[in-house]
Amino acid sequence: MNATAANVLPVVGLEIHVELATQTKMFCRCRNRFGDPPNTNVCPVCIGMPGVLPVMNRKAVDLAMKVGLALNCTVPPLTKWDRKSYYYPDLPKNYQISQYDLPLTVNGYLEIPLAEGAAKSKKVRIRRAHLEEDAGKSIHDHPHHTSVDLNRAGVPLLEIVSEPDMNTMEEVMAYARSMQRLVRWLGASEANMQMGHMRFEPNINLHITAQDGRTVQTPIVEVKNLNSFRAMERTVAYEIQRQLEAWRADPDGYTMDKLGKQNRGFDDARGVTVFQREKEEAHDYRYFPEPDLVPVEVDQAWQAATRATIGELPLARRARYMAEYGLTFKEADALTQDAPTGELLDSAVAAGAEARRCVNLLLSRGAALANERDCTIAEVGITVEALAELAKMLSDGRINATAAAKVFDLTVQTHQSPSAIAQEQGLLTVRDTSAIEQWVEAAIATNPQAVADVKEGGKKQKKAFGFLMGQVMQMSGGAAAPADVQRLLQQKLGG
Numbered sequence: 259m260n261a262t263a264a265n266v267l268p269v270v271g272l273e274i275h276v277e278l279a280t281q282t283k284m285f286c287r288c289r290n291r292f293g294d295p296p297n298t299n300v301c302p303v304c305i306g307m308p309g310v311l312p313v314m315n316r317k318a319v320d321l322a323m324k325v326g327l328a329l330n331c332t333v334p335p336l337t338k339w340d341r342k343s344y345y346y347p348d349l350p351k352n353y354q355i356s357q358y359d360l361p362l363t364v365n366g367y368l369e370i371p372l373a374e375g376a377a378k379s380k381k382v383r384i385r386r387a388h389l390e391e392d393a394g395k396s397i398h399d400h401p402h403h404t405s406v407d408l409n410r411a412g413v414p415l416l417e418i419v420s421e422p423d424m425n426t427m428e429e430v431m432a433y434a435r436s437m438q439r440l441v442r443w444l445g446a447s448e449a450n451m452q453m454g455h456m457r458f459e460p461n462i463n464l465h466i467t468a469q470d471g472r473t474v475q476t477p478i479v480e481v482k483n484l485n486s487f488r489a490m491e492r493t494v495a496y497e498i499q500r501q502l503e504a505w506r507a508d509p510d511g512y513t514m515d516k517l518g519k520q521n522r523g524f525d526d527a528r529g530v531t532v533f534q535r536e537k538e539e540a541h542d543y544r545y546f547p548e549p550d551l552v553p554v555e556v557d558q559a560w561q562a563a564t565r566a567t568i569g570e571l572p573l574a575r576r577a578r579y580m581a582e583y584g585l586t587f588k589e590a591d592a593l594t595q596d597a598p599t600g601e602l603l604d605s606a607v608a609a610g611a612e613a614r615r616c617v618n619l620l621l622s623r624g625a626a627l628a629n630e631r632d633c634t635i636a637e638v639g640i641t642v643e644a645l646a647e648l649a650k651m652l653s654d655g656r657i658n659a660t661a662a663a664k665v666f667d668l669t670v671q672t673h674q675s676p677s678a679i680a681q682e683q684g685l686l687t688v689r690d691t692s693a694i695e696q697w698v699e700a701a702i703a704t705n706p707q708a709v710a711d712v713k714e715g716g717k718k719q720k721k722a723f724g725f726l727m728g729q730v731m732q733m734s735g736g737a738a739a740p741a742d743v744q745r746l747l748q749q750k751l752g753g
């Protein structure tokens with residue numbers, strides 16, 4: 259018998275693992291760096307030799323706390339380390355140091371933007387964000403054996419656990435992208451998906467109201483280790499559909515009450531999730547306090563010092579740009595994708611440039627170059643001084659928009675000042691009326707038909723006038739001030 263649902267509400271929570279951008283690992287002094295030859299950043303501590311002692315990396319705790327505070331979490335006065343049983347070759351000491359019952363930060367929220375342009379948002383609650391060490395990597399590229407690279411073993415990992423507050427795909431993706439932007443913004447992680455800096459583990463189930471009014475929940479499915487936004491999007495979409503079909507086929511059996519939680523894996527090639535096992539409960543991991551590390555006391559001074567490093571967060575800055583600089587939502591959003599791009603704008607404005615001119619430059623050539631190079635606008639390499647100077651040249655009418663675009667590219671390439679480049683390239687606006695007058699006369703002399711069309715009036719007049727303007731601009735090499743050309747042309751044509 260196939261059941262019909264009157265109402266289906268997807269319920270999604272997300273665990274996000276973020277590798278922190280520290281110089282060294284969580285409990286030893288090995289380098290924390292992606293891409294080095296296998297097993298070169300290892301020592302007796304992170305490969306789990308007996309008799310060695312871990313030492314906490316305070317910088318990792320600072321960064322984790324910074325993220326927690328930016329997520330509006332509470333930092334309890336005492337936090338401790340626990341051992342979590344873990345039997346895989348990528349962590350040879352057979353346990354992972356993590357945090358169980360006293361995590362570093364708890365009970366916060368992340369505000370996520372919804373419905374682009376409408377400036378709508380939703381608060382997704384954060385249950386906890388705790389620190390642990392990453393495992394190494396098993397490499398399955400050999401036909402007869404698996405090799406293990408332990409460079410990643412012991413890298414500080416922040417696990418951010420949300421409440422199951424997301425009900426649509428849009429919310430899930432907005433939450434994940436906002437988290438990526440936030441940890442990058444705070445300098446806590448590069449959050450590069452290809453390098454595995456950020457991994458997702460969604461928990462998905464459906465709250466179904468059947469047509470007879472009964473409400474049921476499908477089993478909560480946790481999908482492990484998704485390493486791209488695309489994989490997560492496909493996984494969540496697939497699970498919503500799969501669970502609905504599974505419940506329809508067996509409305510009394512396919513429920514949370516009967517089956518409990520489950521782990522599934524995502525098969526990228528086939529685009530499906532595959533059952534792995536019943537989800538383990540905490541007692542399966544046999545957590546117990548890590549005997550080799552003392553608990554961490556976080557006093558008010560430490561917390562305050564960390565809070566002071568946070569600064570203005572993306573949504574607050576976006577709102578300020580709309581209020582202070584009169585930007586549209588879209589413009590303000592584009593300029594707050596990363597922290598340095600906004601800082602570039604703010605500094606140029608502080609140096610006396612007009613905000614609107616700076617924004618136009620950053621969102622035209624800046625964004626185009628960033629797109630070509632697959633980097634942020636700030637990473638294109640325009641300096642505050644060059645941006646401010648170019649904006650001022652535009653405000654003063656010393657350069658037109660077309661020339662400014664050219665100068666923008668050249669100043670990025672050569673690091674010369676915009677005024678020097680404009681001078682050298684002959685891109686400064688010609689305000690010398692006698693020069694423009696000569697071009698105007700030449701244009702009139704060589705285009706009698708257009709002149710006649712203008713004088714005659716009628717429907718060809720506008721087009722003919724535009725044509726003559728174009729001729730003069732061309733003769734000036736684009737350097738004449740269009741307002742001057744228009745005025746002189748009108749005079750000469752007997753306006």
Ligand SMILES: [Zn+2]
Nearest residue numbers: 286288301304
């Ligand atoms: Zn080490």
